[in-house]
Amino acid sequence: MLALRRLTRYTFLKRTHPVLSAHRAYKFFPLSSTCSRRTFQIQLRSKMTAHINHKSHNGNQDDHPFKRSDSAVSIMHLKREPFKITVIGSGNWGTTIAKVIAENTELHSHIFNPEVRMWVFDEKIGDENLTDIINTRHQNVKYLPNIDLPHNLVADPDLLHSIKGADILVFNIPHQFLPNIVKQLQGHVAPHVRAISCLKGFELGSKGVQLLSSYVTDELGVQCGALSGANLAPEVAKEHWSETTVAYQLPKDYQGEGKDVDHKVLKLLFHRPYFHVNVIDDVAGISIAGALKNVVALACGFVEGMGWGNNASAAIQRLGLGEIIKFGRMFFPESKVETYYQESAGVADLITTCSGGRNVKVATYMAKTGKSALEAEKELLNGQSAQGIITCREVHEWLQTCELTQEYPLFEAVYQIVYNNVRMEDLPEMIEELDIEDK
Ligand SMILES: NC(=O)C1=CN([C@@H]2O[C@H](COP(=O)(O)OP(=O)(O)OC[C@H]3O[C@@H](n4cnc5c(N)ncnc54)[C@H](O)[C@@H]3O)[C@@H](O)[C@H]2O)C=CC1
Numbered sequence: 001m002l003a004l005r006r007l008t009r010y011t012f013l014k015r016t017h018p019v020l021s022a023h024r025a026y027k028f029f030p031l032s033s034t035c036s037r038r039t040f041q042i043q044l045r046s047k048m049t050a051h052i053n054h055k056s057h058n059g060n061q062d063d064h065p066f067k068r069s070d071s072a073v074s075i076m077h078l079k080r081e082p083f084k085i086t087v088i089g090s091g092n093w094g095t096t097i098a099k100v101i102a103e104n105t106e107l108h109s110h111i112f113n114p115e116v117r118m119w120v121f122d123e124k125i126g127d128e129n130l131t132d133i134i135n136t137r138h139q140n141v142k143y144l145p146n147i148d149l150p151h152n153l154v155a156d157p158d159l160l161h162s163i164k165g166a167d168i169l170v171f172n173i174p175h176q177f178l179p180n181i182v183k184q185l186q187g188h189v190a191p192h193v194r195a196i197s198c199l200k201g202f203e204l205g206s207k208g209v210q211l212l213s214s215y216v217t218d219e220l221g222v223q224c225g226a227l228s229g230a231n232l233a234p235e236v237a238k239e240h241w242s243e244t245t246v247a248y249q250l251p252k253d254y255q256g257e258g259k260d261v262d263h264k265v266l267k268l269l270f271h272r273p274y275f276h277v278n279v280i281d282d283v284a285g286i287s288i289a290g291a292l293k294n295v296v297a298l299a300c301g302f303v304e305g306m307g308w309g310n311n312a313s314a315a316i317q318r319l320g321l322g323e324i325i326k327f328g329r330m331f332f333p334e335s336k337v338e339t340y341y342q343e344s345a346g347v348a349d350l351i352t353t354c355s356g357g358r359n360v361k362v363a364t365y366m367a368k369t370g371k372s373a374l375e376a377e378k379e380l381l382n383g384q385s386a387q388g389i390i391t392c393r394e395v396h397e398w399l400q401t402c403e404l405t406q407e408y409p410l411f412e413a414v415y416q417i418v419y420n421n422v423r424m425e426d427l428p429e430m431i432e433e434l435d436i437e438d439k
């Protein structure tokens with residue numbers, strides 16, 4: 001058992017630690033030898049100590065053994081000007097991702113222009129503009145308080161100015177605001193620009209249910225991938241270790257390695273020692289999982305608020321995962337089933353969101369107070385958004401159009417509770433799988 005634990009730990013360290021991962025031929029010593037085991041532990045400790053990195057330049061986060069100054073993927077030669085990045089959005093996740101990116105652009109200044117622009121939907125905090133506070137105190141006091149931001153992250157309240165000259169646009173706003181944003185951007189984004197959507201949700205319009213990345217591509221004419229994973233923003237912002245999935249498909253006009261955005265560039269842009277990134281092709285899979293787990297999280301919140309316990313929450317998550325996969329296979333057949341269980345964007349995001357996300361908090365509060373979803377969101381989140389509230393309506397409307405609501409009893413039950421005052425206590429009955437016909 002001890003040996004197994006050590007082996008597991010070694011394998012983990014080998015995957016995450018630069019010294020060990022760089023030495024692929026490093027042989028594991030025989031576990032029966034106490035002496036060599038001790039030698040190994042001493043070597044390992046000294047190697048790790050040597051590589052524990054400097055404190056984060058803003059100095060507010062703790063050192064930890066996963067810190068390192070560089071990564072293997074940085075061996076990349078650029079055959080063009082460094083990529084310029086703009087983050088569109090400055091909420092809880094928008095600011096966190098902007099921080100991650102700004103740390104990386106400073107580190108890899110041969111690949112990226114160090115200055116990162118972050119578009120802010122400006123508002124007054126007392127007498128001051130939030131933008132000015134971010135640029136002078138280097139904190140987003142409203143949406144990500146008590147986290148120091150890199151000084152190369154520049155807040156900009158002018159949307160069109162913020163994207164000027166940008167090569168990569170990182171969209172990160174609550175998804176209900178996306179149509180208005182892309183409308184303002186139309187005609188101002190060159191076709192060579194690439195984009196990543198960090199949003200969770202769908203666009204429901206004349207084209208039916210659409211991935212937000214496809215919506216950006218259709219509306220702006222630029223290739224767009226997605227970033228989604230088990231990433232509650234407050235934990236990532238504090239540099240507590242987590243992982244995510246980025247998905248991107250090379251466009252038809254891909255310019256070639258070193259000249260255009262590809263998986264290597266995206267890994268360099270988002271990967272941090274405390275934020276591990278896996279880059280894949282399955283944009284649809286990660287986007288569907290990211291959007292729909294917010295609906296499942298609302299159901300988990302109802303269960304929690306009613307005090308039904310862990311078994312009930314696990315049952316909801318099991319059923320929810322089934323409906324997520326079914327939705328993907330039915331409406332986005334290009335998505336891969338393995339993404340849902342192998343990637344951070346799949347079951348891992350479902351678990352973290354159902355444990356500690358905003359959707360679960362809002363639904364728990366609804367159950368405890370009898371307030372509506374929108375009242376709960378307003379009272380609890382200080383301007384932040386629980387995306388499941390809108391997503392469950394979008395999913396319902398789409399399924400109703402397809403006459404398929406009965407195929408997704410959990411999604412439908414959440415919708416009915418949120419919008420039609422159906423009793424939460426009836427949840428088990430609404431999702432009961434009846435195999436026996438009552439004659
Ligand atoms: N917060 C989190 O832990 C995570 C969030 N996400 C997703 O990322 C996306 C963005 O979420 P957050 O950054 O957390 O946003 P948020 O929930 O903090 O929303 C607040 C943001 O919305 C902006 N806003 C308010 N009214 C607006 C308007 N009319 N037009 C444009 N912007 C407006 C505010 O200025 C603020 O920047 C969402 O789709 C969310 O599901 C994904 C992973 C983690």
Ligand SMILES: O=C(CO)COP(=O)(O)O
Pocket residue numbers: 200229230231232233294297349352353356357358359360385386387
């Ligand atoms: O998407 C998230 C975690 O990956 C955040 O979920 P909440 O919006 O429910 O906090």
